[in-house]
Amino acid sequence: MAKKYDFLFKLLLIGDSGVGKTCLIIRFAEDNFNSTYISTIGIDFKVKTIDVDGKKVKLQVWDTAGQERFKTITTAYYRGAMGIILVYDITDDKSFENIQNWMKSIRENASAGVSQMLLGNKCDIEAKRKVTKETGEKLAKDHGIRFFETSAKSSINVDESFMALARDILHKSSKKPVSQSSCISQSHQRKHNNNNNNNNNNNNTNNNNNIIITTTIIIIIIIIIIIIIILYIIILLHNNTFIFRSLSSYSGVCCVSFK
Ligand SMILES: Nc1nc2c(ncn2[C@@H]2O[C@H](COP(=O)(O)OP(=O)(O)OP(=O)(O)O)[C@@H](O)[C@H]2O)c(=O)[nH]1
Ligand SMILES: [Mg+2]
Numbered sequence: 001m002a003k004k005y006d007f008l009f010k011l012l013l014i015g016d017s018g019v020g021k022t023c024l025i026i027r028f029a030e031d032n033f034n035s036t037y038i039s040t041i042g043i044d045f046k047v048k049t050i051d052v053d054g055k056k057v058k059l060q061v062w063d064t065a066g067q068e069r070f071k072t073i074t075t076a077y078y079r080g081a082m083g084i085i086l087v088y089d090i091t092d093d094k095s096f097e098n099i100q101n102w103m104k105s106i107r108e109n110a111s112a113g114v115s116q117m118l119l120g121n122k123c124d125i126e127a128k129r130k131v132t133k134e135t136g137e138k139l140a141k142d143h144g145i146r147f148f149e150t151s152a153k154s155s156i157n158v159d160e161s162f163m164a165l166a167r168d169i170l171h172k173s174s175k176k177p178v179s180q181s182s183c184i185s186q187s188h189q190r191k192h193n194n195n196n197n198n199n200n201n202n203n204n205t206n207n208n209n210n211i212i213i214t215t216t217i218i219i220i221i222i223i224i225i226i227i228i229i230i231l232y233i234i235i236l237l238h239n240n241t242f243i244f245r246s247l248s249s250y251s252g253v254c255c256v257s258f259k
Contacts, residue, residue, distance in 0.1 A: 005049050005058035009169050010080055011162075014102050015087035016095040017066030020121040023152035024087065025063050028162050033153050040065040042073050052166050059166060071105075078109035082173075083117065083165045090120045090136070090149065091128040099139065115172060116145040117165045124151040 013021040022040050026032050029046040042065055049058045062081065064074040078084070086102050088095040099118065106116065118140040120131060133149055140147030146168065148161040 005056040007052075007055060007057045007170060007173075008060060009057060009082045009166055010060045010062065011083040011085060011165065012062045012064060012077055012081035013085045013087055014064050014074070014105070015066055016089070016092070016098050019066065019087045019089040019092070019095050020152050021066065021087050022063050024085075024119070024121060024150060024158060025061050027152040027155055027158045029061065031155070033155075035153070039067065042070050043077060050163060050166060052163065052170050055170060057166050057170060059162065061162075075105060075109045078106065078114075079111055081110060081114060082169050083115040084110060085117050085119055085161075085165065087119045087121050088131065088136075089122050090131045090133075091122055091125050093130040096120075096131045096135070096139075103143065113172075115165060115168045116143070117161060117168075118143075118145055118147045119161060120147075120149045122151060122153070123149040123156060124154040 013025060015021055017039060018037065022038075022044075023033060025046050026034070029048045040063055044063045045060055046063070047058060047060050049056055051057070062077055064070070064077065084106055086099055086106075088099050090096075106114065118136060120133070120136040123129075136149065137147050146161075146164055148157045148164070150157040150161055152158060
């Protein structure tokens, strides 16, 4: 079966309870909005495949519960995320102040170099605004991450923000020298391993040859010793008389000569 996407990116939304994380995901994945607030229990996810620069990118968007009591569960999902979206509510300055804590949580739990983005949600309620756009922009700039003011309710900047993050991750993964070098280093590693294997094979062959030569020499020596022993025994058994004869004839000669 043909693959329906070129890339799979795992994204994670974090932020205080009630800032609109679930609503942003539902707006993005289903283009829907519900004003009834049902606080997320633990963790949930939705998927949507988008087109990024001609590539089909499947986004698996993980929705975390903002409530403190779920933190142990939710932080376990940071490590697998390729992009993390920090969300605050522009009408709630406490949720903005807490972004620092969420960032700390990322530093402690996420993979190094994870792409991040800051969203100031509920920008449709301008009358209740507590956090200026400039304040949000500055925080994002200080941390070198993207920033958008969004509204899940009025569908402002929702698709755009997800698209921007997906593009960042795509570019990072295709341009990143680490991935290239890791590819190169993988092929190098493979060559290196092959060389090592060849060397090992050569060493093994040499060792085997040495063992064969040594064994052959030992066998030859043993055979020579056996032959010598056998010859010695044969000489002893069959030539006893000859020796005696020789001795006697020698003594005879001696006798003759003495005579
Ligand atoms: N006006 C307005 N209200 C919003 C917007 N987004 C969310 N809300 C409302 O804010 C409330 C909380 O939204 P959720 O998406 O459930 O918040 P959450 O961040 O998922 O909260 P937890 O699951 O508890 O962490 C709901 O009543 C939403 O209707 C928005 O863009 N504009
Ligand atoms: Mg939620």
